[in-house]
Amino acid sequence: MNCPDCDNDRTRVLDTGSNASGDTVRRRRECCRCSFRFTTYERPEWDSLQVKKRNGDIEPYDKQKLRNGIIRAVEKRPITDEQVAELLETVEAELRARDERIISSSLIGDLVSENLRTLDQVAYIRFVSVYKSFSEPQEFLKELDAVLDAELDDFEDPNRSQ
Numbered sequence: 001m002n003c004p005d006c007d008n009d010r011t012r013v014l015d016t017g018s019n020a021s022g023d024t025v026r027r028r029r030e031c032c033r034c035s036f037r038f039t040t041y042e043r044p045e046w047d048s049l050q051v052k053k054r055n056g057d058i059e060p061y062d063k064q065k066l067r068n069g070i071i072r073a074v075e076k077r078p079i080t081d082e083q084v085a086e087l088l089e090t091v092e093a094e095l096r097a098r099d100e101r102i103i104s105s106s107l108i109g110d111l112v113s114e115n116l117r118t119l120d121q122v123a124y125i126r127f128v129s130v131y132k133s134f135s136e137p138q139e140f141l142k143e144l145d146a147v148l149d150a151e152l153d154d155f156e157d158p159n160r161s162q
């Protein structure tokens with residue numbers, strides 16, 4: 001969903017609603033670059049969005065399942081229901097913006113963990129450890145180290161290749 005004014009591809013959803021019959025979603029958006037505000041009317045083809053899993057299986061996108069995964073990760077962490085809902089909205093908006101019918105589960109996982117990371121480091125690590133289902137403990141520790149490094153100081157780039 002590019003900005004009609006400056007064509008920037010990053011926009012922020014300010015408000016979401018639907019018409020009476022529920023077949024159109026209205027979104028008030030703001031451009032992340034020039035702050036131009038506009039409204040979109042989108043047909044949710046959400047029911048038909050498919051997720052391609054790591055093992056190659058394709059299944060319908062399941063918001064509830066994704067929400068449950070996030071809720072498990074933020075358990076007993078200082079994260080509100082509103083923050084979880086907001087995170088889901090952000091992730092779904094990014095998925096919709098891609099305009100693809102089949103999305104890989106790892107992309108969804110990446111988007112969620114990217115957003116979780118800015119919210120809460122512990123929740124991030126929990127989520128990543130589940131969705132990446134590390135086959136080797138070393139992989140998990142490497143991920144954990146990267147987070148801890150970034151938390152201590154930014155003098156080392158956690159994304160460097162080892």
Ligand SMILES: [Zn+2]
Pocket residue numbers: 003004005006007008031032033034035036
């Ligand atoms: Zn713009």
